[in-house]
Amino acid sequence: MKILNIQQIREADQYTIENEPIKSIDLMERASYELFTWITERFNNDFSVYVLAGSGNNGGDGLVVARLLSESDYKVQVILPLGKNGSDDFEENLKRLKKINTVLILEELPEQISEKSIIIDAIFGSGLSRPIEGRLADLIKKVNNFEANKIAIDMPSGLFADKASPSEIIFKADYTLSFQVPKLAFMMAENQEYIGEFEILDIKLDKEYINNCLSDYSIYEVDSVIKNRLKLKSIAHKGNRGRATIIAGGYARMGAAILAARACLHSGIGLISVQTCPHCIDIVQNQIPEALILTDENEYVLGSYLDYSKQDVIVFGPAIGFAHKTLVLLENLLKDYQGQLILDADAITLLAENRELLNLLPEGTILTPHHGEFKRLVGKYSNNFEAIMQLKSFCMHHKVVVVLKGKFSAVCNADGKISFNPTGNAGMAKGGSGDLLCGILAAIYPRIKNSYETAKLAVYLHGLSGDISKEEKGENFMTPSIMIEKLQSAFKKIEN
């Protein structure tokens, strides 16, 4: 699903108004009817409704919703903190609201409201142009302390759509009901406490116009052509389903390699090899009898460059440490290995600390840093909008694909396009979770044969197995090992 900026959304509104054609007040009615339907499907009319309506078109939407809910016998009260003069459609809807005469217009929000209330934020939407201050700021702080159900129309008031929000005076919504396309701000971790869950309502803006809008940002949806590449051909044998090698861990740290190898195996790889030091061979063989062992000549760390000529893909990095021999192995892989490289965890720190290696990164290498590791690569940033800019320039400069892990993990291609991943949850934030992602990436790359498409689908499947684990086992109990088991359902889900 494409993410558009405010300017593009405004143009799409205008195009629809002129070409459908539809009057702007009727488009407002249509948008608000979707809001009304969403609300009435989830809250019955035992809930009292408070609508905070600004004086622009976001406020206009709020007034329409107030009218529609009142006509469905909800008790609705409206507060107009910016007064009664505003945009044409706002003023017309205020007239219509007064005509039905069942909605109370309050001067102030009461000091106490029952938990069985809904507060609808229609103060500002996409027209917010500066931070909220003064009386309005006090109102937002007050509302944020109430225990009611809070719904923001289009955007939580105070939040900027396309850039970092400079102030923390922002309505804290449980639900944000936005129109037609998501906004970039919805993808940023620091904004989640204001946005709550977001839903995109179809208000029937011109589809073709939106399809033609150019955007570097989107939310991932499984692509059926790519997904079909995962299907095994009837002539499949272990050799043509891909060969992957995991180079991870070291003495007393082989868990990372085992998790990655298991995830890889359960994601369809044909042959999996694990490079281990001599002391660790038994552990690996006991844990994954399917794995071939590549024996490193070093006793405690991994550092031998072995024969990888038949390997389609190598995962290098999880828990591998920072020994000089390991660094040399990484350098040799960057120089000589001809297959697909997936670099994670300590490999990324090694790159950051030995920056000359960055110039050796083969085109299309997949790197999977979390924010801490990514900052080591690109320097500090103070919000996710800055992180996204750094991500783009890093990928374009080095011609690589980076998965920046977190809430809505951002997968960035070498051309600067960014796809945000919608699956996953906080229960996945446990040691070992990233190792699984490496395994999934390695398993599906040989069939998909495109770094960006592989990364998007692998991150999606990884999150999906996390969501299924959460649903069945709960956020606290779930573990990376459980997630490996749930890969079974994750694959089935995308196959259907």
Ligand SMILES: NC(=O)C1=CN([C@@H]2O[C@H](COP(=O)(O)OP(=O)(O)OC[C@H]3O[C@@H](n4cnc5c(N)ncnc54)[C@H](O)[C@@H]3O)[C@@H](O)[C@H]2O)[C@@H](O)CC1
């Ligand atoms: N035809 C359309 O364009 C549609 C627009 N819709 C709604 O219209 C909204 C956008 O409406 P508007 O462009 O009127 O913008 P808003 O309703 O978000 O607010 C704009 C007004 O607020 C003022 N303002 C901005 N920041 C302020 C601040 N910090 N303190 C005080 N005043 C401030 C602006 O000067 C302007 O007068 C969308 O978010 C959406 O809810 C929907 O009705 C769907 C159709």
Ligand SMILES: [K+]
């Ligand atoms: K709003």
